[in-house]
Amino acid sequence: MTIARLASFAFSGIEPVPVEVQVQIAPGLPAFLVVGLPDKAVGESRERVRAALAGLGLSLPPKRVLVNLAPADIAKEGSHFDLPIALAVLAAMDVLPREELAGYAALGELSLDGAINPVAGVLPAALGASARDLGLICPAAQGGEAAWAGRIEVLAAPDLLALMNHFRGTQVLTPPEPPAPESRPWSGPCLSEVKGQESAKRALEVAAAGGHNLLMVGPPGAGKSMLAARLPGLLPDLTPSEALEVSMIHSIAGLLRDGRLVVRPPFRDPHHSASQAALNGGGARARPGEISLAHNGVLFLDEWPEFPRPALEALRQPMETGRTTISRANAHVTYPARFQCIAAMNPCRCGYLGDAPRECGRAPRCGEDYQMRLSGPLIDRMDLAIEVTPVPPADLARAPTGETTEIVAARIRAARDRQRARYGAEGPRCNAAAEGLALERTLAADGPARALAEQAAERLRLSARGYTRTLRVARTIADLAGSAAVQRLHVAEALAFRHRGAARSQAVLAG
Ligand SMILES: Nc1ncnc2c1ncn2[C@@H]1O[C@H](COP(=O)(O)OP(=O)(O)O)[C@@H](O)[C@H]1O
Ligand SMILES: [Mg+2]
Known part of the structure; x- marks a missing residue:
């Protein structure tokens, strides 16, 4: 009456946590029990496993079948324990060889007919298995995703029968290949379709080049x-390690399509009715929120002040730290969340504040009330803030003459390459993520530039955060210009981009 064992994983954030599925078949009243802090989906595994075995023409022995998910103090969530439970039960029944199974970890959901369905978390599980020198048994559709983990034997099976035949040696499963990451040329909307708006386009270029937050008011x-819709086209491909990070999060969220890694920076634009849990992560099953799905990419908040206040305030910490922590009943879960925030808003509720013939009777009070929905600290985190004024109809009628996405993206790529060369593989991924020393060392601002920054900080009463963020933007402007040092000119442009600071910084420049 020995115990059959098979490795699997639970997930804490994107970290795979080893879980051992143990099955004991003992004499006693017939029963099929799952213990070890299972949630409802895991509890229902029993029924799916029983049905899938019946589909194979097997029935559970009329004994006490006890499944333990060890260690018992970690909450086990989701349906991906179906497959390891079924395989361990089959091993306990001596239908599958125990010694061979010991070399694998498994995850997958079972249909009643024994088919193995896709689940979230295959990529992190494959990395976890690889780290422990185990192979991975996973759903057929996700073999390519698992194969990304590198040195790892993957058994990607369509159903339980295929796995049984594989272990019997009657029909060996072919190892899946990781699908080639595809980086297609940008086929989305082109920047040249936006007529006029030169200063807004410049702000978009600077934001894209350094990964800075941008607020557009108009x-x-x-x-x-x-x-905003043209920003994704301006951003360079993710580096391999960034792509892996993003793909891990998307895998945990069950969003990875046909086993392909995410190679383009994600662009997430949640609707303003989104709840705090949808944005920040969490909810009944701790899933990554929009800010984590936007990791290494863009979070676009259109109609910014319309988002629920708690959801907005919850953005503040991740915007500084690059990660978000969700408190659960029994644990804290952390997800990466280093995103570039692009926000757009009307100046007031009706939208026409400052446009005398059209503004409502409550102007300018309506505008103040509307902007009050955003807290000072939140606005302070927007590196660039610009007013977008409508292009006159006569100009709209003209043919577009501006630069294409391709041309601007090439400049941005060059500026990003400069940043990467400067910070190295271990450093921040772009200027927006540069901190303390890394930032100070790389500023290499000339004397007048520094003087201007310090003077402006005092006159404009920039917060410490505002000052640092301005320097980062200045660094990006210098990178776009191919300048090793940050010059006065670069600092001046960065100051002009700071919220509502345009007029005042002009005064500083003049003075
Ligand atoms: N500078 C511009 N060049 C070309 N079309 C424009 C421009 N500005 C506005 N439009 C047209 O107006 C529409 C509305 O613009 P939109 O970006 O939705 O405005 P907003 O988000 O500021 O309310 C666009 O889809 C486009 O057809
Ligand atoms: Mg809009």
């Missing part, structure tokens, strides 16, 4: 959403 129809 009346409806000014082109804010149009500009």
Whole structure:
């Protein structure tokens, strides 16, 4: 009456936590029990496993079948324990060889007919298995995803029968290949379709080049959403390690498509009705939120002040730390969340504040009330803040003459390459993520540039955060210009981009 064992994983954030599925078949009243802190989905595994075995023409022995998920103090969530439970039960029944199974970890959900369905978390599980020198048994559709883990034997099976035949040696499963990552040329909307708006386009380019946050304020129809939709095309491909990080998060969220890694920076644009849990992560099953799905990419918050206040305030910490921690009943879960925040808003509720013939009777009070929905610390985190004024209809009628996405993206790529060369593989991934020393060392600002920054910080009463963020933007502007040192000119442009600081920084420059 020995115990059959098979490795699997639970997930804490994107970390795979080893779980051992132990099965004991003992004399006693017939029963099939799962213990070890299972949630509802895991509890229901019993029924799916029983049905899948019946589909194979097997029935559970009329004994006491006890399944333990060890260690018992970690909460086990989701349906991916179906497959390891079924395999361990089959091993305990001596249908599958125990010694051979010991070399694998498994995850997958079972249908009642024994088919193995895709589950979340295959990529992190494969990395976890690889780290422990185990192979991985996973759903057929996700073999390619698992194969990304590198040195690892993957058994990607369509159903339980295929696995049984594999272990019997009657029909060996072919190892899956990782699908080639595809980096297609940008086929989305082109920047040249935006007519005029030169300063807004410049701000978009600077934001893209350094990964900075950008706030666009302007009346409806000014082109804010149009500009934001063109940002993804400006961003360079993810590096292999960034791609792996992003793919891990998307795998945990069950969003990885046909086993391909995410190679383009993600662009997430949640609707303003999104809850705090949807944005920040969490909820009944701790899933990554929009800010984590936007990791190494863009979070676009259109109609910014319309988001629920708690959801907005919850953004503050991740915007500084690059990660988010969700408190659960029995644990804290941390997900990466280093995203570039692009926000767009109307100046007031009706949208026409400052446009005398159209603004409502409550102006300018309505604008103040509307902007009050955003806290100072939140606005302070927007590195660039610009007013987007509508292009006159006569200009809209003209043919587009501006630069294409391709041309601007090439400049941005060059600026990013400069940043990467400067910070190295271990350093921050772009200027927006540069901290303390890394930032100070790389500033190499000339004397007048530093003087201007310090003077402006005092006159404009920049917060310490505002000062640092301005220097980062100045560094990016220098990178776009191919300048090793940050010059006065670069600092001046960065200051002009700071929220509502445009007029005042002009005064500083003049003075
Ligand atoms: N600068 C522009 N060049 C070309 N079309 C524009 C421009 N500004 C606005 N439009 C047109 O107006 C529409 C509305 O713009 P949109 O980006 O949705 O405005 P907003 O988000 O600021 O309310 C766009 O889809 C586009 O057709
Ligand atoms: Mg819009």
